[in-house]
Amino acid sequence: MSRSAKKRRPISVRVVKALEIPPDLLPGVFHMEVLGNLEMVLQGCQGILSYDNKSVCIATAKMPVRFWGENLTIQSMTGHQFILRGPIRSIEFLD
């Protein structure tokens, strides 16, 4: 496989990696905290794309994220913070 065929990382990612600075500083990177499978706190939410009993799809700057689970409850949703509760089965990054 030729070098040009390889998918190259964006320059910002490469700079962060080279300078060993926290990736939080990268534009469009969201911050997510998962407490067991009970609660998830996401900073950098840009809205809900879909919501039903078993899955919630959240829009972020970079990619949509889908959470699978049972009886998922959106505990709170303010400007950029999103708190989801319920037994979370899996998290899918829809890149």
Next chain:
Amino acid sequence: MLLKLLRNAKGYLRFQIEGGFPEKFLNQAVEDGLQIWNMSQKDYCITAYTTPNDYHKMRRYAKRTGVRLSVAKKYGLPFVRFRYRKRWGIGAGIVIAVLGMVVMNQFLWQITIEGNQRVSRQQLLDGLRDNGVGIGSRLSQIDTLAVEQDMLLRFDNLAWIALNLEGSSLHIQVDERVLPPEPINTNDPCNVVAGKTGVIQVMEVYVGQPMKQKGEAVQEGELLVSGVVTMGEKNVLRHARAKVLAQVEEEITIEVPFRQKKQTLTGQQAVNRSLLFFDMELPITRSTLPGECQRLEEEWPVFFFGLRLPFGWKKVTQTGITSEIITLTEEEAKVQAMEQLEQERRARFGNREAQRKSLAGEVREDRFVLHALYLAVEDIAVPREILVEE
């Protein structure tokens, strides 16, 4: 918890989102800064919570996104207040109760006293009242330190007193002084003489020269122990001390008149009830019986979890009495005299052993007279000073 309290104070509601594009609706609402929490979905219907104001604002987003909003339940104080807006009595009652509590907490409700034995509760309460402390006194005007000092000066028997104000209760703890026995002045020479006529049973001489022995009969005033003690060839004056138990005779005379005033209850009653509020008595009913009557007072203070509240009930029952002059027979008078004799014997001898030597009754004019002679053992030693010419 705090958040829940604030939400309850401001009021909140549970609403349902159906149809249309609920995600779009939620995004727009949140983007506009509306508060939405606890969203859950069931059967294609999203349930969430919001404030009444935000719910009002949400309606325009609902129209744009085609969702239907409906209120499921309302929570919090504003809705309760709205529900009972016509029942002004409840509000007035709450206001009166709160005001009552605030006002009542300014006054003293109860006084408890611990540790007193010789000084009675009533004496202590009287002392407190003289210091301006009593049921109904204003708490802010009670200077516990000054009252404590005054009470210590007022009552010699108190060694220590503490006034502890706890809310509307005053707890008083006292410690009584244990008084030392009076010192014996051994420098003053004295004899021990017989205080009563009797027969000596026990004689314990601590200081002095015994002049009598056990079994001897002595007259009142007779020398029992001499303070003049011979030491070698010299006579020395001492403060004689001794315990001399002697069997003495004591006479009890009881007189019972034949004509007596006898009181009987008529059965006619008048009951007066009154409301007690602090130290005040507010009469509710007032009726009196003519003539003499027996008065029975009963009080029912109200307690709340062991705390005596400053109000209660008082009931005063008056029962009519009729008086008549009756004439006793000799036998009846004798029975009455015997009863009185027994009471007198208990009062005079108490637990001491007293043996009755003789009992004689006689009719003297308008009364029955009973004479009883008892033999009792008691300490007859009495110190008598020896006068010395210098």
